[in-house]
Amino acid sequence: MAPYEPATAGRTLRSDARRNRARILAAAEQVFAAKGPAASTEEIARRAGVGVGTVFRHFPTKEALLQAILGELAGRLAADTESLARDGDPATAFFTFFTSMVERSARTKTVIDLLAEADIPITVAKPVETLRRTIEDLLAGAQRAGTVRADVRSAEVIALLIGVCQAALYADWAPDLQDRTLSIVFDGLRPSR
Amino acid sequence: MAPYEPATAGRTLRSDARRNRARILAAAEQVFAAKGPAASTEEIARRAGVGVGTVFRHFPTKEALLQAILGELAGRLAADTESLARDGDPATAFFTFFTSMVERSARTKTVIDLLAEADIPITVAKPVETLRRTIEDLLAGAQRAGTVRADVRSAEVIALLIGVCQAALYADWAPDLQDRTLSIVFDGLRPSR
DNA sequence: GCCGAAACGGAGTCTATACTCGGCTTCAGA
């Protein structure tokens, strides 16, 4: 007998379906970034110029759509971070990374979910894992270059990152407040002067 | 003609009503602390051993109940902080305060709402204002004692406090992680060594 | 104990939002 074939298998989509899928992903990215994961499917469909039914035809649940967006975002973050780790100056790359994450988090409300989510779904597990490993590389590089204290571990770095990213979401602060806050954290990370 | 009298005016409650009111407040405190402001009224009523109707008889909306709880909490925090500012050693009181806020926040999910809520409702505005002023006093005391850099302002202290309290909510971290994270922040706040 | 007012309880209403269903439209291969 023929083996069970899930309907979602990698079939060739009709042109209109392909176009709508792309529109839905683009709309979802914007809406989730602006309003966070609680944004309604209705709004995403409206923004995509599509009926709700079409959204659910492409993604079986809202959660699946969110995961697709988070997966993309995680991939982009991981790639950016890896290239920074590869090409950047180890002495400063770690701080550049930290700052850019905080700025991204203030702009797109989904960043924090990747960092803080307790239950990492399978769909984003791989890029998130890469991201975490790359953070460790950046940290180790900065420690070797002497710009971060040797006894700092990645666990507290990630905790601080989550904290500052969260804080950046609340009452989107003035740019100089962000700078002053980050400079305190960075001073705490640096070796004793 | 008689002036309009809101039904909620400070009338003497019947004994059963007084008892239920106290039970509802106690239940709401526990439930909100454990699950955050999103906890359902149903659950609070169940925990209080009371019907939902009774909850709404005492508090017109869920929001009003939450505000009552937040008000109490803000009052307690403000009082504790003020006594620390009055009696504690200025050199260490600020750090003691910061640590205890983070510990409280990890235990009771409502603490963060007092700090981070963008729109401070009238019911909690006064104690929250007192708390903020007292934080400034603690900060100023530590700066005079030379344990915090003179150029640090209260805005970034509160931002850091919000951040670390938020981080403490996610995946309730091991005690030594909290210590290591706080020690980085505290090092950043201290004058150059 | 009696009685009216106060308070209680929880089924029912209303609203928001995820998700379904089936008739209609569009695509693409012949």
Next chain:
DNA sequence: TCTGAAGCCGAGTATAGACTCCGTTTCGGC
């Protein structure tokens, strides 16, 4: 162009949670 399968749509369903309504119960002054 014709046709059937693929895809679209949005009214409809299901569920959760805030809040209401009113018949029932309890309190407390006489």
